[in-house]
Amino acid sequence: MIFHLALHGVLEGALGIGLDIVDTAAGLAGDTGGRLQQRVVSLDGGPVRSGGGRSLTVDIASPLGSLAFGPGDVLVIPGPSASSESRVDDLLARPETMRAVESIRRAADSGATVAASCSATFVLAATGLLAGRAATTTWWLAPLFARRFPDVVVHADHMVVDSGEILTAGAAFAHADLLLALVARLGSGELAEQVARYLVLDARMSQSRYMVLEHLRATDPVLRAVEQHVNANLTRQLTLDELAAAAAVSPRTLARRLRDRLGLSPTEYVHRLRVGHAATLLATTREPVDAIANAVGYADPAAFRRIYRRHTGEAPTATRTRASDQRVGRGPTIEARSMTRICGQ
Known part of the structure; x- marks a missing residue:
């Protein structure tokens, strides 16, 4: 049985897409009374x-703490609306969140798989179940997540991180990817692919191409x-000392500021900016990929392709094809439509 825990403030889109994915999977698999x-x-x-x-009604008029969980059950927690650090702080301070933490921990102790997306990953981390494990969360809150839960290995660029009986997903519509991962586990990979095709859900392994750095750097001089220095010197290599001098800070201060604000090293930040220009x-x-690589500072086209894929989750040719498809009227994919409402934005 899959239990979707709706906390107050839950994002309707995340909850709804999760329900639709499981309903579709059950229909395609003919699973009327199974997992x-x-x-x-x-x-x-x-x-x-x-x-x-x-106001959203629920299917079981009993408190979560009174429900019996066991191996084979899954407790899924879509994120409540919490798009900033202050709102996450408010979420974690709620008395109901403390009750949720106890109930989630009890479900896991009973053998249930627990999965959470977006801001709900903070609630899951508060249970201690992620200690020593890898996890992801909504990309712009990853630095806060890392500070609050230093015993968790954060992979902010991943859509879904599977850590055995605990799964986490990124921003709100990564909830779709989370449920597809659960369908693959409970049914099969083939069933998950069939559901994705049926609902026109694209394969998205990374949050990187959705990371709008302006969201995080707008107020940081x-x-x-x-950024301005990198943009003015795209075609040549830049040292940490040079970047720090451009910002009028020490190299150590620059590295710390980037880590705290973006969760990135100076080198990763420069790569992210170069990759953004390349995209x-x-x-x-219509410039060839190799020419574009050179224009944004990569003399080695193979290295550019590796870095581009690492930061965007796709090959350069895939970016070009997707843009071409949209220009000729095939329309935006669900991932593009999803960008209009991510974690309450």
Whole structure:
């Protein structure tokens, strides 16, 4: 049985896509009474108010703490609306969150698999179940996650991280990827692929190409200065000392600022900026990939392709093809449409 825990402020889109994916999988597999059964639950068994202010009913009118979990069960937690550090702080300070932490821990202790996405990963981490494990979370809150839970290995660029009986996913619509991973586990990889095709869900292994750095650096003059210097010197290699001098700080201060604000090293930040320029050129010009690599500072085209894939989750040619498809009227994929509402933004 799959239990979807709706906390107050839950994002309706995340909860809804999760339900649709499991319903579709059950229908395609002919699973009317097996592992793909699902129910929506709440902490007290009553309705919850969504992030959009609507009242959502649940399927089981019993408190979460009274439900029996066991091996084969899955407790899935879509993220409540919490798009900033202050709102995450508020979420973790709620009395109901403390109750959720105890119930989640009890479900895991009973052998259930636990999965969470977006801001719900903070609630999951508060249980201690992620200690010593790898996890992901919504990309712009990853530095906060790393500071709050230093015993968790954070992979902010991953859509889904599978750590055995604990799974985590990134921003709100990564909840779709999380549920597809669970369908693959409970059914089969083939069934998950069939569901993805049926619902027109693209394969997305990485959050990297969704990381809008402006969201995090807009108020930081040091990061703006580094960005401007990189943009003015795209075709040549830059040292840490040079970047620090451009921002009028010490190399150590620059490294610390980047780590705290973006969760990136100076080298990774420069790669991210270069890759962002490359993605724009791929989408808007017909220049060969090797020429674009050179234009953004990579003399070795093979190295550029490796770095580009690491930071975007796809090959340069895939970016160009996707942009071309959208220009000729095939329309944005679900991932593009999803960008309009991520974790309450």
